[in-house]
Amino acid sequence: MDHNRDMSLFKQVKNDDNNAFRRLFQKYFPPLYIFAKKFLEEEAAKDIVQECFFNLWKNRKKIELTTSLSAYLFVIIKNSCCRQLKELNEKNCRTDGFLLNLKEEECQYYIQSEKSILEFDIRDRAIQVLNKLPDNCHRVFCESRFNGLSNKEIAEKYNISVKGVEKHISKALKLFKEEFRDIINF
Known part of the structure; x- marks a missing residue:
């Protein structure tokens, strides 16, 4: 299953395998970038996702996943985007109000998206146990x-x-x- 492949690839990454890291990057950069663009402009979204992968590589030996790699990465991107939006709001750098005043329903959508990712991960793991x-x-x-x-x-x-x-x-x-x-x- 996808979860097992990701965990296997991540173990290889932890063992300094550049090719495994490249495969994870190629798999997850597009969906993470699309997700980040829902919060930020294109360049900022791209920077956030690249920073996520940079930190993943830099901290690979210390990271202990308690959920799927997919859920872990999406939560990091969401948190990074929210942190950047908060900084922009505090500095009043944006006058056009672009995504700084997210509507309540939009916030709920993203919270539900994260919840859905985690629920999918748990359901996937439960099915794996049943199949064993x-x-x-x-x-x-x-x-x-x-x-x-x-x-x-x-x-x-x-x-x-x-x-x-x-x-x-x-x-x-x-x-x-x-x-x-x-x-x-x-």
Whole structure:
């Protein structure tokens, strides 16, 4: 999946691989630039994104990702754009008011965009965990969590013991805990 490829590339970047960094740059510069242009003029947007990649390379050894690389980069760009807009506003350098007075609904749109990126990352990781589960474990866990069946109902449906159902659910939950330990304290 894309998340795994990105994490693999980022590990290579952390090990000083210029080609891996170039691939990440080529993949993410266009969408990050388009996103930054929603806040800033073209040159400023370009500068912000280039600075993001410069800092990514400079700090590559120190960065520990707790979410997807995509979400991490978009949050950095959003924060950098907001910081620059705040500085411009404080200095009163802009008289035309371009994007300094973002409407409430525009602000909410960008907040929702960031939230959507993070939700997509979590959903993607959850699907990966489900796909790692053995068939019986996957089936039992889905019946329990998504279809709302009790352990007894699942046991009867699949002709296994209630203890067997509990073991499958425990195994699935253990895998979820391992995958999400970086963002959730169980």
